[in-house]
Amino acid sequence: MPRIPAVKTADAGFLLKLFYKFAGKRFGAVPEPMAVVAHHPGLFKANGLHELLVEKASKSVPSNVRELAVYRVATQLGCSWCIDFGTMLQLHDGLDIDRLKNIDDYAKSPAFTDQERLALAYADAMTASPVTVTDGQVAELEREFGRKGVIELTYQIALENSRARMNSALGIAAQGFTSGDACRVPLP
Missing domain, CATH: 1.20.1290.10 (AhpD-like)
Incomplete structure (x- = not known):
């Protein structure tokens, strides 16, 4: 169990619930690190966008x-x-x-x-x-x-x-x- 609990779906706002739905479909579950970072909405958004951009840009190495x-x-x-x-x-x-x-x-x-x-x-x-x-x-x-x-x-x-x-x-x-x-x- 993490030292800081994940933000529960019931406590999530609209955008976080949308992310949880997207992540659930993509990975089968919401990645717990992101659900913990969700306590800080600004860093949550920055991290999510960063991860997507890094994934999209990383095509030079097999x-x-x-x-x-x-x-x-x-x-x-x-x-x-x-x-x-x-x-x-x-x-x-x-x-x-x-x-x-x-x-x-x-x-x-x-x-x-x-x-x-x-x-x-x-x-x-x-x-x-x-x-x-x-x-x-x-x-x-x-x-x-x-x-x-x-x-x-x-x-x-x-x-x-x-x-x-x-x-x-x-x-x-x-x-x-x-x-x-x-x-x-x-x-x-």
């Missing part, structure tokens, strides 16, 4: 690479909600979620491509405290994904660091979007 990097941040920071939701998103994108069990061995596992390994190592370096990203790492990513791709990957990893840290601070845990290997939320 989705498997991007989603794995974001998932890696969630595992490194121990955000069970992010792991749960991220697994569901990968499943809905048609990605292989069985290999997520081997994420800690990505450097040696044949389940991951060279592109994915580069992005996963970058996610580790960006998530470390202090950050351990090197010039060589960025140069290699630029050769693989171009400048636009490096910016996109960096932005996505930084955003997931923010999400995971906020969810952890507020005590927001796995919501049940997935159950083991099977997704509880039906494919869209």
